[in-house]
Each structure stands twice: as structure tokens, then as C-alpha cells.
Amino acid sequence: MKRKLPIMGAIVAMLMASLTATPVFAQAAAQAAGQESDARKSQMQCMWEAKWPLRHSTAYKVGDVRTKNQIRNSSNPEVRKMQGVCRALTASSEAERRKARLTCHDLLLVKRLRDGDDARMHADRVEKVCKTLDEPFVTPTLEGNAR
Numbered sequence: 001m002k003r004k005l006p007i008m009g010a011i012v013a014m015l016m017a018s019l020t021a022t023p024v025f026a027q028a029a030a031q032a033a034g035q036e037s038d039a040r041k042s043q044m045q046c047m048w049e050a051k052w053p054l055r056h057s058t059a060y061k062v063g064d065v066r067t068k069n070q071i072r073n074s075s076n077p078e079v080r081k082m083q084g085v086c087r088a089l090t091a092s093s094e095a096e097r098r099k100a101r102l103t104c105h106d107l108l109l110v111k112r113l114r115d116g117d118d119a120r121m122h123a124d125r126v127e128k129v130c131k132t133l134d135e136p137f138v139t140p141t142l143e144g145n146a147r
Contacts (some may be wrong), residue, residue: 043089046129050082052122082107082126089132097133104130 053076054060060071081103088100108130111123 005106010124031070039090042132043086046086048117049122049129050079050086053078056118056122064119078110085133087127089129101133104133 052137054071054074055092057071060068063071080095085104085107091097091100102125104126108123108126111126114120114123
């Protein structure tokens with residue numbers, strides 16, 4: 001019994017060492033997952049930015065909790081168009097991205113007409129989204145054991 005314990009410890013140590021070593025394909029999968037999570041993160045930031053007009057309206061600023069919840073859960077054409085642009089950030093079809101690019105530039109013209117520092121910063125953030133749409137979409141691929 002005393003001899004089995006050190007042998008079992010050695011086996012467990014070798015098993016743990018083999019599990020911690022990651023092969024090339026696992027590293028590629030983790031890298032692709034990182035790219036997908038970055039795309040998802042930028043899409044969620046864009047969705048948050050799309051609702052900016054709702055959060056910065058006068059009714060939202062002076063409203064009680066119930067009114068704020070109603071405004072936050074509502075939508076208007078500007079917000080819906082911007083959310084469509086955000087969804088196109090992860091789209092792979094060129095036609096969908098082209099349509100979203102045109103919509104984004106139209107929305108940017110409208111957003112530039114607003115007064116105030118907050119509106120200017122919002123327009124700058126939307127402009128970054130439009131520039132992201134102008135870049136070609138690269139689908140994350142798993143390379144596997146290719147060298």
C-alpha cells in the first residue's frame with residue numbers, strides 16, 4: 001500500500017502536466033475565440049451607443065424611475081437603424097455591410113447636427129463604428145496544426 005501512493009502521485013503529476021500543455025490547434029482555437037469575443041464586445045458597445053439618444057433626452061433626465069424604464073425599453077427610428085448597423089458589424093455578407101455602411105453615414109450626418117459636447121462625443125464614437133464597417137470583415141479561422 002505504501003508503494004502504491006508514490007506511484008499514484010507520479011501518475012497524477014504526469015496527467016496534470018499533459019493536460020496543461022496545449023497543442024497548436026488548441027492555441028488557435030483560443031485565439032479565434034478571443035477574436036470572436038472582441039467582435040461581440042464591440043457589437044455590445046455599439047448597441048449601448050445606439051441607445052444614447054434615449055438616455056440623453058429631456059424626458060429621461062427629469063423622469064421618475066418608471067418613466068426612465070419605459071423610455072429605455074422603447075425605441076425610435078434612429079435607434080433601430082443604429083442597432084441594425086451594430087448587427088452588421090459581425091455580418092459576413094458584403095451586401096449587408098454595404099447597406100449598413102450607407103445607413104451609418106446617413107445617421108452620422110444627423111448626429112453631427114446636434115449641439116453640445118456630449119452629442120459631439122457621441123458622433124465621434126459613431127464615426128468609429130462607421131470606420132469599422134469600412135474595413136473588410138475577416139472571418140476568424142481555426143488553423144489547426146498547419147505550420
